[in-house]
Amino acid sequence: MHISANGSTVSSSLQDFDLSRNKSLRALQIMASSICHLSSNDSLDATSNFLNHTLSTVTSPEFYQVIVIYFWSDFFVTESWENPDRPPLREISRAERAQEVLRHRRMFEAFRRIHKARGFRFQLCANIWDPVGEYSVGILKDAIAEETANGGFDGFSSIPFVTYEPRNSHL
């Protein structure tokens, strides 16, 4: 990647992400998987630099939110996607659920870094196959509640909120 870990270098191809001409832009969407699975501070730096750069080019007066999209594969409960009718669902223990909440809380660090770029609200959108919907929305709400209780969203203009858009299949 041409973005250095400390963010000092900006790749020329980032010019491809210049949104200054898009005057109707209301929101940016990011896939949760691109944030959730960040394993190191370097990759977190690179991702937040990329998002900060893109956000800094936004000039649309309509712009007001960043939407983080979750798919069923972002949650432990499902294991396979090859069956087109019904992927196997499995039981989740209390410990696994707590671990899953914690895993989702870790990505809020990325939220804090990009929130500095400009004021906007975060929407966590579970775009998920219906049988997994209730579970995944519960995980996200718990993650937000725990993070809020720990002051993780202090300084935010509004606390991130969860929405649910059911899919008619998991494909």
Add this chain to the structure above:
Amino acid sequence: MARTSPATKLPLEVVEKIIANLHYDIYSLLACTLTCYPWYIAAVPHLHHNLFIGDSWGPKCRWPNRLRPIHRLGLLPLVKTLWVRGTHGHAFSQTWFNSHILHQFSALSNVQRLMIDHLDIPSFMPRIQQYFGHFLPTVQELCLTNPNGSHRQIIYFIGLFQHLEDLNLIYIESGELTNDLALFPFFTPPLRGWLKLTCVRRVELLKDMIDLFGGLRFRWMDLFDVDGRPLLLGACANTLEILRLYPADPRCE
């Protein structure tokens, strides 16, 4: 004397609303179809909403075996989402059809979301409408994965669908077949919904699409590993409302 269940006395409109809540629960829907005729009528559209055809989903889903039983029961008009999966070595081409199969395929008259993997467009030319004409009035969303064809042929295919709002193109590598510059799309579809491009490397295809459709009007864009991103962002400068970003996009490396 057998007692009639109170549930069977409910008005059909109410039954339809109740059963619609089971849209994702195949087993409950199947149970409903065995209850009584009104419940069967209410449940069966949800059971046949999606139709997936492709070898990778097992013998029951193979072409054309998957079509036959559903056609025999007259249920193909209930299909709203159709996904046909050709493969790299076995592209979805005109050779998949004979007159019987085409007759069955033509009964898919209400498809709104059409997804085709490895569509071999040249094999259907020039009588492509004979095979896809029944989709024209209803298809609003088109997804092509690894289509085979020149820029103009791909655009011609897209332009068959006069009410198309959403477009999803996946894996269109660089390398051009002989382009037929005399080929113009039948319609200029509205294309006011979302544009989703994944691994699309033909900038010329995007340029031709903008030219031949008189610009683009998408409101939602999802671009991953796409050459020509500034072109698309510029073309939709006045309409784009939501953009999906991928921090791991190889184009920002």
